[in-house]
Amino acid sequence: MKKHSIKTIFGALLMGALFCLPSCKLDDIPNPNAPDQTNLENGGATVSDLRLLASGLEAVLRVDVEHHYWTTNIVGREYWDLRNTDPRFTGELLGKGGGGLDNNGFITTRSYAARYRAVRSAWVLIHAAQNSAASLTPAQRNGFIGHARTLLAYSLLMECNRQYQNGIRTDVEDPDRLGAFEPYDQALRSIRTMLDAANTELNGASYLFTSTLGSAARVKQFNRALAARVEMYKGSPAAMLPLLTETWVNPDGDMNEGVYYVFGQGGNNRVNPLYNVPNQTQYVAHPQTVSTAEAGDKRFSTKTTKLAAPFATDGLSGDVQVTMMASNIAPFPIIRNEELVLMWAEANIGTDNAAAVAAINKVRAAAGLAAYNGPTDNAAVTNQLLHERRYSLFGEGHRWIDMRRFNRLGQIPTDRPGDVVHTQFPRPVFDQ
């Protein structure tokens, strides 16, 4: 009997220890891998968190940004992607065989999702700054909020131009209650309203963080430059001029002065995905872009390199490689003085064509070209303006949008029988 009691005690102790295992409470395991968004938005953000969110917002603008520029530049036949990495770059995107764009393919969705991700990140910063328990002056709080709202509007504007008449949602503050799709013109008005609200917030704002776009004053100028762009898309030249005066526009200044996406190597930084390795990465300028470039046009010659042997695939062939980025950490322009000067010129067409031509000639002189001395009627100056924009802003995603707003998509060349020029990108299937 004693033998039994020894093992009974032994067994009972063991089982007792085990039976308490499931009855004890399990503590929730917080995410060990990343900070929690909900906590940051609901008042948990410290000043240092706000700084992280502000820098993160500038960084998220770079996510898949190449897809915005690749798709718009290729549809506008500024250049081709002959890398063969995905057949859709020479197929679907160029409307091969008259085909449309897939509303669930990456050509459409990568860029769309990335722009709205930036919008979400901007809202997180706005909410975090509004609700933060940290002691912030109104000017400091508004610095974060106005900055975020400016970049939010910029991201919406990018996708607005891809979606065009499909329209976009501009009110997406609450992911559970998304606003309606607004047609192109209405969306532009909403974006303008957002920019103006941000502009007010940036009045006298003080930055507690380091912006890669520049000082608080420069970001305020950038906000006005974006507003001028919006008015340009709306076709309201009269509204552009006063906005441009609040920017760094300077016909005699450095054409490259502006705000840029910045890149860097290492860690969580991002290298410039739009950099093409010389003789290797197979982006080639469209032959028409090559053939209509004026001899000695520095704008084109500095952005391209003639190849010894052409790159070719899928019935397309080109021997001028796009080399607009000097390195994989070179910054990529968002808005430069050159564009502001050309916007100034465009705003003057119809009211002061001489001023328009004067501005155009400043740009041409900077490119090492002789002054324009052709006719100065509205149509002629507009034609010339489009020519200058084509080369000044080569590879910066403008050609297709410019041709569309002047109803000239029919003039964009197609290269193979059956190819078409898309007017807009389809609304992604999950956003119907």
Add this chain to the structure above:
Amino acid sequence: MKYKLLVKGLLPLLVLFLSAQLATAQFTASGKVTDAAGEGLAGATIAMAGTSRGTTTDLNGSYRLDLPGSSATLTISYTGYKTVKLEVSSSNATTDVVLEEDFAGLDEVVVSGLATNVKRANLANSVATISARELTGVTNQSTMDGALYGKFRGAEIRSNSGAPGGGMSVRMRGVTSIFGNQQPLYIVDGIFLNNDAITLGTNIVSEAAAGGNAANTQDDASNRIADLDPEDIESIEILKGASAAATYGSRAAGGVVIITTKKGVAGKSKVTLSQTVGVSMPIRLLGMRDWTADLVEQEFGATDRQTFLQNGLTDYEKKLYDNTPISTTTRVDVSGGNDKTTYFIGGTYKNEEGLVNNTGYEKISGRLNIGHRFNDWLDVNVTNNYINSTADRGFFNNSNTNTTIGYAHAFTKPWLKLEPTNGGDYPAINSAGSNILETAALVTNRENINRYIGGATANIRLWNNDHNELKAVVRAGIDQYTLRTTSIFPQNLSYMREPGTLGGVSVSGATVNTNTLLWGFLVYTHVTDGGITLRTQAGMTAENFDQNTVVITATGLNGSQTNVDQSGAVSAFQRRFPQKDRGFFAQQEFNWKDRILVAVGIRGDKSTNNGDANKLYYYPKANLAINLHEFDNLIDPNGAISQAKLRVAYGQSGRFSNFNDRFNPMVGTFIGTSNGLFTDPQRGNTEVGPERQKEIEFGTDLGFFKNRLVFDVTYYIKDIDDLLLRAQVPQSTGYTTQVLNAGGLRNQGIEIGIDAVPVRGRFTWNTGISFWKNTSEITRLDVPAFNLGGFALSLGQYRIEKGLSATTIVGTVPKDDPDFGTATYKVYGNAEPDFNMSFTNSFSVGNWDLTFLVHWRNGGDAINLSTLLWDLGQLTWDYDDKTLDPAGVMGNGPYRVSQWNGNSNSQPWIEDAGYIRLREIGLYYTIPRRVFNDKASVRLGVSGRNLINSFDYNSYDPESSNFGNNVLANAVEVTPFPSAKRINFHLTASF
């Protein structure tokens, strides 16, 4: 004082004990246990019924057992033989026993709860058991999962690629989840094994997935069950669905694979040495277009014509893959012990070279299993396994930078010279994106494992008398490994040399994974006078999991240096996955004279992985088996029918959401001079819970002619509810996905087996046919129907839509289709096979044994994107054949491209992936023992794996998967590592 107390207390006890012993009458039973041929069976178990008294036979099959009283009932059992009951008494104590072979495996013991077993004859489920002989007896096996093909019904097994070192997907009874891990739970001697496939981090170079994300599923990682040495395994039991696996609750939705390793056998030490040497070769090569100078000029222009005329053709496919690498396996088994302690030592050294140069798999595995009986109430079994392995995987699958060997090969013109000139660097091949010979020669992609799996189980018989027994079972185990991944893309690669390129990449990853487990159970058995056995078990389980992966990626390497700090830039990636599960299990069994058997049980589980960590989720089970042949006078025991069982089983099991599903994380970044945070594309769901599977299965087992012909059929219906769906959310929210419990699906299937021994004697023939078929249907979908897997609709994707099969493959609607413009997709196929069949046959004549296994997978489609890539390179092997174009005008290459580009038709690359394979064949000769004076036994053999492969699929292997184990993407092929077949030569000697 102390001493006094001890003496005072113990002495009377001792006296009492001794006198009790002396007072008991006893006698000794003895005899010999042999098989039908009269050979002694060593290691047979002799147990006194109703007690824990027992012994095992010695090398000659003899036994001696001291028994109390004057008479007793002994049960004599031996694996693979029918159990015999024997009445012995002091007057009739010497009895020899002849055991009959158990062809139907009815006396095999199968798990029925977490702490109990049941005889197969009494089982209410269709549980497959695979013995060591079936697993590794025919041919040499690289990995445990790879050894399972065709050996049990109800599974769909795929090899993701031909890369050495594993990478398999095992799916039981259809799709059981859309986004969850569908792989079964692997349990070795009670220890939960980690079976993750952990990223290699090569995506920075291949850019197969967006943004160069280090966490990528396209990099052909192996899954960790590959570490387990198949030679260590004694048997495998497979619980295919919830009706059998409910005891494992939240981890059992993919089925459970219960592995038991070899144990020592009491008796003289037995040593077995075996050596295998094998040679591999590709199962298929695809070839080239029939190039002529004119054809080259027509396709690529005059410059290429010149190069062609100058260089001629090089068949790079042959150069890369048409090799005959050697593989060797050296194995030693030592086993022995006495009546108290038994031990088993197993050691394996394996070295398998891959088809592609510089790839291969090398493994050292050592095992020590010890069993010890401390006394008549406590015994402990301890298992230890250490594994060290290295797999050089090569660089294959999808690449958006044309850098993987497979991908660049599709664009490599065979008239280009890829060899280095004058001993220098390899030339850059811009038209292909990279130089495939250079990649094969210089790129390293390695997985290295150090793993320890060990555990202990203690059986404590707390109390027993004639009618009752109370037992405790306590088990603890650990599975710990360190995985090191090393990917090196040296700086002198043609696409790494130039400024502005990545400048050489070194990716160094380390994963430390620790699973620990502690279980405790009480089992109470009560036998009534009426022959009813009642067994109750209840217990608790606790499992902790911790995984920590750090991947360091260095770019811009300093010359030939490969250390991550010898570089221009370093980035790091870390993921930690802690998880704690707690649960309980209780089960009541009822057995009336083996005639009617009932079991009901329930498992409750909670886990930190659920949105609510302290919510218990319950998983019930119930089953019933009726053995008609055990009833008196129901079936004539001397008639043709020897066994007739009806069975029905029901159970539930679950699957956890993934670790991240409940979080809204912020992503770390860096810009300018500052750190930053931005939002993640996945929106968290704090309400997320496990998927729930409910399965009912019915079946019957029929045996004829003393079970020399056995027939079993099982039909199951498996419903999965609360399916975890990574629902696409409107992207204008700023998110792209969110995990919701928002769907349901049903699998139904039938499994039929026929096993027979048509001829027995000097010539013996065993044969078996298995048939299994599964169909699935999405029964509930709370989110809009969606496509997933693959790359884009036009390239073929799976579609999840209510009413469709879960494995439906769809594509874009062709322009010449009547539905063009109205339908958003067109159904092109289904990845689920129509059915699987396998045929096993083994013949033995004298000392010769021949065994073969044929596996037929009929139907089931796959998306073959390799051909399309080759077509874009205008180099496809069948580019000029005219077998696809219904008009017979276009070559296959131009036709495929035109269908995709011009006609938005996805048909040409969705292909039938069915096959018939001679999975295994082995011929062995055993040299008679007398040749070695009865001191040794030597066996010689030759065997083969996948020697005959018949399929229409237009690439290397219809099983290839670009997306690894992701079940709803794994029928997608993008330029994989080609598969190999192998011939092995064996020599085994036992002493």
